[in-house]
Amino acid sequence: MPHEKDDAPWLNTTYDGFMTHEEMLEEAARREAAFKAVDKLYEENGDAMKQLAEIEKEERERPFYRFFAIEYFATGEGMSFWLKVCRNYQQFDDRDRDLERFVKFIGEGAEHYIQGLTILTEEEFMTQYANLIPPYIVKMIERRDQPGFDWETHFYFNYS
Numbered sequence: 001m002p003h004e005k006d007d008a009p010w011l012n013t014t015y016d017g018f019m020t021h022e023e024m025l026e027e028a029a030r031r032e033a034a035f036k037a038v039d040k041l042y043e044e045n046g047d048a049m050k051q052l053a054e055i056e057k058e059e060r061e062r063p064f065y066r067f068f069a070i071e072y073f074a075t076g077e078g079m080s081f082w083l084k085v086c087r088n089y090q091q092f093d094d095r096d097r098d099l100e101r102f103v104k105f106i107g108e109g110a111e112h113y114i115q116g117l118t119i120l121t122e123e124e125f126m127t128q129y130a131n132l133i134p135p136y137i138v139k140m141i142e143r144r145d146q147p148g149f150d151w152e153t154h155f156y157f158n159y160s
Contacts, residue, residue, distance in 0.1 A: 067125035078158035086150045105152045
């Protein structure tokens with residue numbers, strides 16, 4: 001009794017569920033040609049494909065944001081906190097443009113203050129500076145849908 005298509009869905013045919021010998025040979029030749037084309041493509045572009053796979057892996061593993069903090073305390077000068085959160089895009093050269101913008105934000109004396117720079121994980125940053133981060137900024141960080149998100153702030157406390 002021939003199989004109906006619904007009874008044997010793994011069979012690819014229009015002839016009562018079975019392929020003829022010629023159809024099987026044609027299908028095998030078609031698959032062999034496809035495998036050869038893939039092999040040739042890999043031979044010609046294998047290095048580029050590996051590099052692309054490595055880039056994609058780095059993208060998945062890279063933290064979504066970068067977190068910068070500077071704490072500065074000096075007798076008679078009070079306490080300063082500089083905080084920055086920004087997207088963690090892959091750098092395309094040796095320049096850290098996010099850090100450069102942070103230095104510019106710090107302004108006068110940045111060369112001195114930047115010595116206290118720490119780069120934190122999200123958990124460290126959100127825990128250590130929880131009382132300094134406005135609730136709206138916390139929500140923005142949690143959303144992860146702002147491609148140009150960049151937050152910088154400076155808190156200065158004078159105890160004199």
